[in-house]
Amino acid sequence: MASVRAIDTCALIPRATLDGIGTIMTVEASAPDTCAAELDSTEIGKKTRLTWSLSTSRDPLGPSSGTTETKIGDATVHTERDAQPAPDSKIRTCTAWTRFPATVGLFVHVSAPIAAQPCAAHDAALPGALELLRTEPPVGTSPDTPKTPVAVANPCAVLTQLDISTPLDKQFLHGCMFEYKGTIVDLQYAYDNTALVARGKPILVVNDHPGYDLGSTTETAWYAAILGDPLTPAGPTNSALGPRVPVVNLMGRDPAVLREVLGHTAELFPSA
The missing domain is CATH 2.60.120 (Jelly Rolls)
Incomplete structure (x- = not known):
């Protein structure tokens, strides 16, 4: 993997x-x-x-x-x-x-x-x-590939801090699904527009990485944190959405669990 x-x-x-x-x-x-x-x-x-x-x-x-x-x-x-x-x-x-x-x-x-x-x-x-x-050309071979902290990061690395494990079929290239304190958590690394993340409610800052509560629908809550600097755009950007940034997205039913996991995940990425 x-x-x-x-x-x-x-x-x-x-x-x-x-x-x-x-x-x-x-x-x-x-x-x-x-x-x-x-x-x-x-x-x-x-x-x-x-x-x-x-x-x-x-x-x-x-x-x-x-x-x-x-x-x-x-x-x-x-x-x-x-x-x-x-x-x-x-x-x-x-x-x-x-x-x-x-x-x-x-x-x-x-x-x-x-x-x-x-x-x-x-x-x-x-x-x-x-x-x-x-x-197997390594990341950085292409001039169009940005250098970001999530590019080669293991999305299941946070499990060590949580002292839990998850089955192999729940471990993906840039995603990880696991159960923590009775809640199924879906963790994904991605590149999202700044405004789509920052529109949420600020809830924490870890290693200079801001975390947000993006709200919930029915029984599902979404949390996210910005983990690095903006990516250089390939073309014109939508000024309303802002540049894309490396993020971790979390989805689950228990906001308290998501907030805890979000903080531990941000700890994995040192301040720039």
């Missing part, structure tokens, strides 16, 4: 490959394990967008019905080609789920203008991505 977490996702489809598909507009890490590129335009209906992410066999990632299975070396690829768009859709898509025997997987999704062929972009990108994945 740790070795997969250390792989630079953006490096799997480098700019040299993207250049061969279209004119690069933006490339950015949309999540610690996900990268996205916009080609030819940034406007929906005119742009080609590639999104790719890593997973392990324990991550909830897999093919749906209606896919075709092929082999690329020792990798098994399930592809949904030429998905029938809705009558009023401006885009069409092509999606592939790839799994290696050693449990690591790669998800690639392409959306393109309705008159384009999204699977052509997919076919141009996937074989090279799998070859690069075999070399």
Whole structure:
């Protein structure tokens, strides 16, 4: 798991490959394990967008019905080609789920203008991505991958401080689910817009990392903490939302438990 977490996702489809598909507009890490590129335009209906992410066999990632299975070396690829768009859709898509025997997987999704062929972009990108994945390029290989404290952080590391454990099937690349004091806690590392986090009620500051109560609906509460500096944007940002920042998101039913876990998680990240 740790070795997969250390792989630079953006490096799997480098700019040299993207250049061969279209004119690069933006490339950015949309999540610690996900990268996205916009080609030819940034406007929906005119742009080609590639999104790719890593997973392990324990991550909830897999093919749906209606896919075709092929082999690329020792990798098994399930592809949904030429998905029938809705009558009023401006885009069409092509999606592939790839799994290696050693449990690591790669998800690639392409959306393109309705008159384009999204699977052509997919076919141009996937074989090279799998070859690069075999070399396990470390985080920092791609110039588009930000250096953040959560990029290679183990989301289950806080369990040591809580003196608990959780089953392997609840441990993911950047997420961890566990039971603490009778409450199921869902912990996720992510990159979120500053305003979406800071709109919550401030509840703590640990190592200069502010934590927030984001409110609740029915029986579920959400808490979050900002764990690092803002990411450099790949393109224009929404001034109302602010820049994206590395965060930990918590979800569960007991606010007191979430607050405690939030504080312990923030302790894992030293002040900048």
